[in-house]
Amino acid sequence: MARYEPKTAEPRQQARWAAADAFRTPTEGTGKPKYYVLEMFPYPSGAIHMGHARNYVMGDVVARSKRAQGFDVLHPMGWDAFGLPAENAAIERGIHPGDWTWSNIAAMRDQLKLLGLSLDWSREFATCDPAYYGKQQAWFLELFRRGLVYRKDSVVNWDPVDNTVLANEQVVDGRGWRSGAVVEKRKLNQWFLRITDYADDLIEGLKELEGRWPDKVRLMQENWIGRSKGLQMTWKWAGDAPAAAPDGLEIYTTRPDTLFGASFMGVAPDHPIAREIAEANPAAAAFVAECRKGGSTQAEIEQAEKIGFDTGLRVIHPFDGREVSVWIANFILSEYGTGAIFGCPAHDQRDLDFARKYGLPVIPVVRPDGAGDDFVVNSEAYVGPGRLFRSDFLDGMEIEPAKAAAIARIEAAGQGQGATIYRLRDWGVSRQRYWGCPIPVIHCSRCGPVGVPPEQLPVELPRDVTFDTPGNPLDRHPTWKHVACPSCGGEAVRETDTLDTFVDSSWYFARFTDPTAAEPISRAAADKWLPVDQYIGGVEHAVLHLLYARFISRALSDAGLMSVREPFAGLFTQGMVVHETYRRADGAWVEPTDVELTNQAGKRSARQLSTGESLIIGDIEKMSKSKKNVVAPQEIVEGYGVDAGRLFVLSDSPPERDVQWTPGGVEGAGRFVQRVWAEVEAFDPNAAGEPEADAALIRETHKAIKAVSEGVAAFRFNSAIAKLYGFIATIRDTPKAGGAARREALSALTRLIAPFTPHLAEECWTRLGEQGMVLDAHWPEFDPALAADDEVVLPIQVNGKRRGEIRVARGLEPAEVEAIVMADADVQARLEGQTVRKVVVVKDRIVNLVVG
Secondary structure, X not given: OOOOOHHHHHHHHHHHHHHOOOOOOOOOOOOOOEEEEEEOOOOOOOOOOHHHHHHHHHHHHHHHHHHHOOOEEXXXXXXXXXXXXXXXXXXXXXXXXXXXHHHHHHHHHHXXXXXXXXXXXXXXXXXXXXXXXXXXXXXHXXXXXXOOEEEEEEEEEEEOOOOEEEOHHHEEOOEEOOOOOEOEEEEEEEEEEOHHHHHHHHHHHHHHHEOOEOHHHHHHHHHHHOOEEEEEEEEOEOOOOOOOOOOOEEEEEOOHHHHHHOOEEEEOOOOHHHHHHHHHOHHHHHHHHHHHHOOOOHHHHHHOXXXXXXXXXXXXXXXXXXXXXXXXXXXXXXXXXXXXXXXXXXXXXXXXXXXXXXXXXXXXXXXXXOOOOOOOOOOOOOOOOOEEOOOHHHOOOEHHHHHHHHHHHHHHHOOEEEEEEOOOOOEEOEEOOOOOOEOOEEEEOOOEEEEOOHHHOOOOOOOOOOOOOOOOOOOOOOOOOEEEOOOOOOEEEEOOOEEOHHHHOOOHHHHOOOOOOOOOOOHHHHHHHOOEOEEEEEHHHOOHHHHHHHHHHHHHHHOOOOOOOOOEOOEEEEOOEEEEEEEOOOOOEOOHHHEEEEEEOOEEEEEEOOOOOEEEEEEXXXXXXXXXXXXXXXXXXXXXXHHHHHHHHHHOOOOOOOEEEXXXXXXXXXXXXXXXXXXXXXXXXXXXXXXXXXXHHHHHHHHHHHHHHHHHHOOOHHHHHHHHHHHHHHHHOXXXXXXXXXXXXXXXXXXXXXXXXXXXXXXXXXXXXXOOOHHHOOOOOOOHHHHOOOEEEEEEEEOOEEEEEEEEEOOOOHHHHHHHHHHOHHHHHHOOOOOEEEEEEEOOOEEEEEEO
């Protein structure tokens, strides 16, 4: 019997698909429903590994199964091609960022094609192509005209060596991630998009996504937007007022019920009051400078030690008249609320940590039910429910009524009002870098910022730039930035900042609906295909990318460029492919393909195949080029065939969880491929069969169709594959089934494996004598009556611990199940010498024996 040879079969089938242009998206009306499946498009870093492949293979399973189920499928691919790594490559290797990027795209395209993905490559584009970013510039200008784009001064992380702005995550221990220079806080004039105008809409829209988006992602977005209701009020000064806030210290709080617990006031290090104090006080200036060296993100600030500086200023408590000290504190964010707070240590952990450090009072004002007036807070702030005490007119109230009463009292006194605020801030899109989409604005000393006229788009990046001097090459280009003002004709200069790459990925899904359209988005094509029915990508993009895309969809919809406001109807966030790491005794990493694992008496060991040297087995880590633990598609093609690799990355764990890559795992997938081929090769259409065996195999076929269909629809790919493993075993173990029954089983099996192992499926389809390609075959349907299980497997527990199982007819009454269990020889042997005091049977679920 001939062995299946993936090295010849897979290229043969890929050539058939290419010759038939099999994956080109239908553009004419077919009468079929549409289905748009999209994986988050990759950054062209230079190589695809099987960690990336899992993402794309998941999308391919969805695309192929939907096509078989009668849908017109849009399944495109492109490249998120702008970004800092290309500039780093230019600096380190002396190569132009564009050359580096396009070379990587060519290499990665070839690698993706090895995977046999059903991608419509005719729609491919890269965001660094002027044909794409020119359309982006066009809609940017439309938002500019509509007032959604503006400039303002903003405090940024500035690397004085690289002369560039750093994102918060690029600041490590107060230093630039690449240069190592101490990062400075600077005010720069930056471009912003008014995402805050859509804050409520973005929160309300999350309700539409319930059931189709992971709950954790919706919650992360809601928390990022951070809508909260509270009190914005002014505390009057006791003594001289600072010039920065002559009318008082304005604060915002979500806990006005705890005002009587105020122990101190705090302002952010870059608050105007802090700046005024620092200008006159060297110690305050040194403290503020120290704060600026710390992390900028909320998470980093939360983890940092809470430190402060007493300004000497005092304010008057609005209710009891006592004086409260004002501090500069490193844990206060200027971007949230007013950049100033009142500290209530008893009911906020950050405030408590701060108060304990500086010996400030801790005054509990909310006590849990059952606690008395002597309730105290020690090392942990009390943030639970309760009633107010030590709070005058609020005493005895629960928290929510107390909030309302406190707000009403402040409003009556004219010191503030109830307010709703958001953590979300407008989206700063300026980047002081070359390799990005040029911002299509011209600065004129007389006319101000002026949009580039439509006929002059795209504003292309100049190619003749150098990176031998730190900073943005566009700033020092001798000619590119010098232009005439479109309004007055006078001398003017181009904007030299480029757009954040999140802008590039905020609308690409819409461009895919017609990448050749003269306008940024073809309304007809977008109306046909949007929203994306299934979007697939990593949970690391749960907030920013997805939030920005949802915002831009709304903004472009309001501008009349598209209709859909929610771009992604369904979202799935997949786990990563991780790898056990191996090192030699000298610490050098060893490629996983050069490793042999052994397991003797439960003890695992590893050795390097090429040298025979024993290896140290390390931690489980994400596949990464830097860790030298990647497995490239080419290695899988050479060793096992790409179908085995596709099967393994989906079979070993639920798709939302990480899967550990092991040579043994992919070998097991390879054995499945061979078993399927062996059964198809051995198929005899004229074989006589026994009616009972035929009926049994047909029943198992319908059960398999049902289980696999449900698994694919629910993204339980591992469960679907497990059923396929069982089904091929059933076919093999039913030798008395005749040709007709076996043909029905093998035909169904071939169509069921097609989304997972498409090359093998095509070979099997041809071998079975079927017409055309399995790619175009209809998904098999099951008969509910034949697919129903007649039996169930019941776990048997003894005193709550599983000790076995038993197979019984479905629907048996508890008394009948009990009789069968007690007569079972294995159960009798386990219970020898023990008394069964009670038998609990949950119908069709479980049996528990209580013994003593």
